[in-house]
Amino acid sequence: MSEPQKKQGFFVVAAFDRMIVRERKNEDGSYTKTHYVGLIVRTEEGTRLCQVRTKQPEKYSHYKLNDIVNMEVFPRAFKDNIYYSDET
Secondary structure (H helix, E strand, C coil): CCCCCCCCCEEEEEEEEEEEEEEEECCCCCEEEEEEEEEEEECCCCEEEEEEEECCHHHHCCCCCCCEEEEEEEEEEECCEEEEECCC
16 A cells, blocks of 8 residues: 655745734725744754734634644745745
8 A cells, every 4th residue: 555645845944923914005095914933943053933824814813832744835026036835
């Protein structure tokens, strides 16, 4: 019997910190909310804070502080900045 094939991609295993909402004013005067998952990534070299953009914040509503999250992320680039999102 063959083993199931492991999923490939970029994954982050980190401690959940909090949900972050940023509100931005558009040129037409309307506002846009952007949701991020705040993560704490701990390694032997140190601790870093990471934000992963999400369009489904309700997926993470059950997480509490320091719960371990194993999340597939997708790298993106915009105006020479790299950011990560949790969906394509």
